[in-house]
Amino acid sequence: MSLQLEEHVIPDINVKGKYAVVAITKHGTQLARKIFKLFPDSDLYYMKKHAQGDEEQRGITLFEGSVRLLFPSLFAHYQGLIIIISLGAVVRMIAPILKDKKTDPGVVVVDDRGEHVISVLSGHLGGANELTKEVAALLNAYPVVTTASDVQKTIPVDLFGRRFGWEWESDEKLTPVSASVVNEEKVVVVQESGERNWWMHDTAMPANIHLCSSIDEALAHQPAAALVVTHRLLEQQEEVILTNGVLYRPKVIVLGVGCNRGTAAEEIEQVMEDTLKELKISMKSVKMVATIDLKKDEVGLLEVVRKHQWEFIYYSPAELNTKTLVQPSDTVYKFTGAYGVSEPAAMLASGNDELLLVKKKSGNVTISVGLISYE
Template identity: 30%
Template sequence: MKRAAVLAFTGTGAILGLRIRESLASGWNVTVFVPERIRQQADREMDLEVLQPDGRSWVKENWKSYQGFIFVSATGIAVRFIAPCLADKLTDPAVVVVDERAGFAISLLSGHVGGANELTWELAQCLGATPVITTATDVEGIFAADVFARKNGLRIGNRSRIKEISGALLEKKPVGFFCEYNVEGKLPKGLYSVTQREKLEEYEYGIMIARNDRTVCSLCKEEKHHILHLIPRDLVLGIGCRRGTSAERILEAVRDGLQRLGMEEARLGALASIDIKAEEAGLLMAAERLGVSFCTYSAERLREVQEVSRESEFVRSVAGVGNVCERAAYVCAQEKSNFKEVKKIEMLLPKTIYDGVTLAAARTEWGIYFE
């Protein structure tokens, strides 16, 4: 569940903040923060948290802890609070400003990837406010590659190309679209389907979504071709390890496995193992460093996967299942698919043994959707 902080600075703003908390969809966990004087003046039953006196420092300290900040204030106040925190349009949280009378909801920061535009629309509908959205692609009704990537669970391989693709579409230049995954929906205006990767060379601007990173040729790096590389997070690594195995050793195995597959680290969606490894420090730290989730499953659930390359009687005696890594990769890949009904899981790398680590890789089914 996403976390949002509502910052209000008056009694009227606090009441509106509580209304926002009650109105937002269930996907948001909203906390309302107010200055101490407002908290003291408010009814004790009002669920309000105290904002420390130096509110700007609090925002800076908690910038990465919330996916959204909603200021019930003047826009200038919000700008001054967030200015020291700004880093990157692809990593900054959503920031929305709502005036105390709920007349306007303004998407202030991270409209696309951060989701501020969507949050603004949602707030406007809940509060009866007028949404104010100023991103060029939204104003002109143009395809936004960063929004498309976020909604389809794609990582961006070369960030600088986002702006170039948007600029090309705004200037009505054609953009080639090459995808090796199943595509549903109609391509937006300005995008042209390309069935062969080499055909992208006919376009100055393009978007590539390939199944194997080895097929991503130097085209994505050439200055004369502006090709945006989008990467599905369709790869899951199942891992078994001895107790106390370090994160460094696990990461060495992960990187070797990725190299064997010709896959980029950005393609990795999750690490998976058996539930008795749920608190294994090395696995938890490895997942954190990779920026992916760590999923664990019971031996009973893993035994539902019957076909594996080989079994270990020793591992079976300890864990209750003779091949942890392949089964964990398979089960996790089923869960991580963005398909409504998963029909096929591809085992790309069978059980591979390292020093204290076993590793297997599975690819889940992935779909690309245009609204």
């Protein structure tokens, strides 16, 4: 594919992968071709005058004119950009199209000889730091990462728990809390639930980071900042911890659900919301919905699962009957072959027989709530 770039035309691009590799010089093109060959899920763009004859066969996009005109389209469609152009030129070209670190792609610059790989933009949220290290490893080059938390080997507040799917309740305090972490002020990490293996460095945790099992314990430290990991809705008196704190929601809640055939998605979702509110649990901490295999095609249930992008798992009656139930039902057994649906499904999916809610029936929906525990 070949593009003729003109000042008044937004060029089409050939998006197949998550990453774009871009070059404009002869040596840069050779390096870009090497990266394209070794780096999975990437697309390659370079100038037509450096064509080598195999571009169409390999799905490489050629262009003519100013590479600057490519960047708005690349920014809109790729997760990361690997650019083999001088750092200063790249900075000038992308400056007018920068929007926000939460939406801009990760940008990595490689020098023309492939000796240095530099993380330029969206180091954490855009994944540029990790991309830098991956590309550097491929080229046997030196990775240049200047983000303070990476250099100091401490907690990257904006990435904390991201690999596990943890969500922020709010990003309002990300910057000041990050400042407290890298400036070695007293910082507490309160973890009530979620994965425990979040420390990502091969060095000991810095002395300014204190691990606490409760908010009361954390407040006793009189910290400058806090990272709070819990599925609970905080009590009003606990919210003082968030004065300079970030609240993370780990994916630890399993909803076991049974419902009558044809139950509307709106009713199912409302029962879920009401139940979690009663239990003082955040919807953001829901990881999956579990049920019986008879409900694997239940339209309303599937609609709710898709809407929230939750995992969906179902079990056979024989699997459900392996669990000893607090409230077995002969009526349910008569229609399904299982002595219960929501209760054993929540147990099986959470790996925990001690449920936060054994069973509640509301209208056409029965719900149980399980908690995934991590040692």
